[in-house]
Amino acid sequence: MVSLLTGPILITGGSGQLGHALAEAARERRLEFVAVSRPEFDFDLGESIAACVAAANPCLVINAAAYTAVDAAESNADAADRANHTGPARLGEICAAAGIPLIHVSTDYVFDGDKGSPYLETDPTHPTGVYGASKRAGEIALLATGANVVILRTAWLYSAHGKNFARTMLGAARKTNEVRVVMDQKGTPTAVPDLAEAILDIAALLEDWQPAYRGVFHAASAGETSWHGFAAAIYAAAQPLGLKPPTLTAIATRDWPTPAKRPADSRLDCGKLAATFGVRLPEWQVSVGPVVQQLLALDGVG
Ligand SMILES: NC(=O)c1ccc[n+]([C@@H]2O[C@H](COP(=O)([O-])OP(=O)(O)OC[C@H]3O[C@@H](n4cnc5c(N)ncnc54)[C@H](OP(=O)(O)O)[C@@H]3O)[C@@H](O)[C@H]2O)c1
Known part of the structure; x- marks a missing residue:
């Protein structure tokens, strides 16, 4: 797609x-x-927001x-609130005042997971933890600034860069013969490069x-699986590249207690994104192989 944007994009x-x-x-x-990254742009240093813009x-x-550490947020609510709520709200005010459009990223964890079918943007939110609550507060505050803001709720991000479930699964396979993964949480793994392309298309x-364009949109890959299903796909992609897959054992959420409660079923209906912007992310399975290949190239096979 050819871009009509004429100035720099601030990321x-x-x-x-x-x-x-x-x-x-x-x-x-x-x-x-x-x-821009910390410390140049830091939601904890309010003046850095306006300075960067x-x-x-x-x-x-x-x-x-x-602030994306879902479990750590349970005991760091103030930091999560600054990075996910009050900081983005300040950024929204600055963008509104300057007439700059803003794309903001939010999460499937604004939902409690009890609906039983893919969530629509119009469904009521009910976060089950501090992280999800801070992200939802950020959405509300951003919309209240009056900025021309596109809020994209995505899910289960993974990539070859940074900490994520795919890197954790491959690392575990190098250290142990058995990996236990929850099978009763449903959602959609979304490869970060796919989301980045979708964002630039928008x-x-x-x-x-x-x-x-103003408002909330769901922007995850298509399809669904469990964390266990995602782990199986990661190992299936890694095995031909030389990784010895561990025994993968399906467990229940109650057997893997975490500080933050996760939604049991946070599938997102992405129809509004397609209807409004003509943007659809690929089926989640399509991108597992390429990201696993990159992860193995970076981290090694054994
Ligand atoms: N990861 C997921 O599975 C997932 C799922 C759904 C939605 N999302 C959303 O997707 C977006 C991108 O997530 P991601 O996976 O790319 O996150 P990430 O890898 O954890 O990166 C977060 C970025 O935010 C920066 N940051 C953290 N606290 C900050 C603060 N107080 N002020 C300024 N910058 C701060 C981090 O800087 P440092 O490097 O200095 O820490 C890092 O650059 C987020 O809005 C997240 O809520 C993520």
Whole structure:
């Protein structure tokens, strides 16, 4: 897709999984961009937000910065709130005042997982933990700023960059013969490079801003699985590349207690994204192989 954007895109959270992939994808598309990370851009240092926006003078901001440690958030609610709620709200105010469109990323963890079918954007939210609650508070606050904001709720991100489930599973296979993974939480693994491409496709449309672009959209890969199913796919992709897969044992959530309660079924219906922007992420299985290949190349097979 050809971009109509004329100024730099400001990407926050440049050191994270998504920020890194956005920078790579923007570079490949030859888009002008500025990626900022801590300490230059830090939601804990309020003045850094305005300073980065002023320095970049962007035509668009993509906020990929967030407090993402779901369990640690249970005992660090203030830090999670600053990074996921009050910080993004400040960024939204700055963008609103300057007339800069903003793409913000949120999460499937705004839902409790009890619906039993894929969630729509209009479904009531009910986060089960501090992380999800802080992200939901951020969504509400951003919409209240009046900014031209596109909020993309995504799910189960993984990539070759940073900490994620795929890297953890491959690391576990190197250390142990048996890996136990929960089979009663449903969702959709989303490869970060796929999300980054989708975000830049959306970005290319924003110069011709339409009122329908403002609001919340679900943006995950297509299809569904459990964490156990995802682990099986990771090992199936890794085995031909030389990794000896461990015995994969399916366990129940109650056998793997964590500080934060996770939604049992956080599948997202992404129809609104397709209808509004013409953007669809691929089936989740498609990208497991390429990301696993990159992870093995970076981390080694054995
Ligand atoms: N990971 C998932 O499975 C998942 C699922 C659904 C939605 N999401 C959402 O997707 C987005 C991208 O996630 P990700 O996986 O790319 O996250 P990530 O890899 O953890 O990266 C988070 C980024 O935010 C930065 N950051 C953390 N606290 C900050 C603060 N107080 N001020 C400024 N920057 C801060 C981090 O900087 P440092 O490197 O300095 O820590 C890092 O650059 C987030 O909005 C997240 O909520 C993620």
